[in-house]
Amino acid sequence: MNSVEPAVVVDDVSMVYNVTSTGAEDEEQIPGVQRIMRRALGRPAIVKNQALTDVRLLIEQKEFVGFIGRNGSGKSTLMNIVAGQMNPTSGRVWAIDKPSKLGVSVSLVPALSGDRNIRLGCLAQGMSPQQVDEVFDELVEIAALGKALHWPMKAYSSGMAARLRFAVATATNPHVLILDEALSTGDAQFQARGQARMEEIRENAGCVMFVSHTMSEIKHMCSRVVWIDAGEVVMDGNTQDVVREYDEYMSMLAAGNLLSAQSFRDEHRAAHRAVELVDLNR
């Protein structure tokens, strides 16, 4: 038993989506009156999609944690829940501070120009107008948008929008920064700049949660990696080990060895023991 100062605690989080489905075979259908009603109205059936199952994580201050997994494995769902943008079906998330998340879809208010979006985003995070004035020039420099700064955001490329959102999301020096493939649309210059900024935030007693499919990025930046598959934590450990195993799993899949890949995954899943969380306040 060791007492720690966590930055983020994910306490037994599960997430079940109810989604409409036009081919409702494999998922579990919602029961009862609602289903009959929807059938009578000719509406598509609603099925349950288990996106996360009993995820338990503890992230300490100054940790830089990478999250890897296949598409649809539940990474983004977990990030949304930790950021408070989605409520888990069960379980709770504790954080040392309001998490600041930067996702793939980064548009703010499309009709507003870049500089107004920067100001609006900063105010939305609770900064005062004076504070915004103080950091505004710095943010403009981080975003490095040139004359596009004064264009409406709907005219931005995805990379430009990502730059702007990154500048806004890091403006308050958040203690918990979540990046969900946010750097992937940027060019090399922006990625280098972004990595430097994240390092600053981590130094500042914060933690960074980082989702990426680029293993070189993960290896370069993360001190710990969590491998998620089918909504479950398969592995959680130091970067080298987890990335090596994940690479092997992915190459099995790519080679078409689906069965051996499956059993490889299941072995790791069985070997993984989630951290036992003890809350002193309960």
Place this chain on the structure above:
Amino acid sequence: MSETTNSASDSTISDSPDSAVYDSSRLQQVGARPPLLEYLVKLWGARHFVVYDARVRLSVSQDHTILGKVWLVLNPLFFGLTFYLIFGLLLQTNRGIENFTGFIIIGFMMFIYTVRSFNAGAKSIANGRNLIKGFSFPRAAIPLSINLREFMSQLYVLAVMCVLVLLVPPTEHFGPIWLLIIPIFILQTIFNWGLGMLAAPLVHRIPDFGNVLSLSSRVWMYSSGLFYDPSRFTDNPTILAIFHMNPLYQVLEMARGVMLYDTAPPLSQWAMLVVWCLGIWLVGLIVFWFNEESYANEQR
């Protein structure tokens, strides 16, 4: 293949510590709804965001048009002139109402304020999705900002309304009693704000209500005496009482009394409007706050 598999998993079995003790009282629960008072304090903390959001959204609201912001004035002006053209010049009707053109202009301009705010407020969660997804301010800031935007655009409408009442025959004269329009306007704004907070969670949870909104505002228009004075049609005290219970009817009646007929509304009318506005506002606030955690959820 299986040998490497086993050895690999053996070497990484001890991946994380077995147990960890932490103190959740030193952390905050993500996305949890704070108590009502704390919520209001947080909403106050978001005031700079609310004001800026309302201001810039109003300023770009007509950017897709050629004339731009001029439309904020042109829209009410054209409506007012249309009423004058039809009722004042073509039909020359008054339905037994003194200054019928002014009666309709004031009725219409005050009425559309509530309709616009109500519709925008009810759909505010969907319209503010990007900001809600991006940041974690108290969500009541969104309907507030939308109402503030409508408030600011209504200032143009009210200016046009006053000018029309002064210039379009039969003209009225400005008197200090006109200033009573200000508290009426403020009370109406509080009413709209509360109504938006009441409708927003409903439309968010059951999107089908979004389709009923325009119907309900139509029904409301007919029951607010926009184009007529209900006492001309019925002596039935029950029906008249129902009309008088309608807060919007009271708003229109009070505004017309002040601007057209030089009559200050009696105290009982003020009292009733104040009770309606504060009541709706309080109920709206509580309902909106109670649903605070649900706004993060996407609709299917």
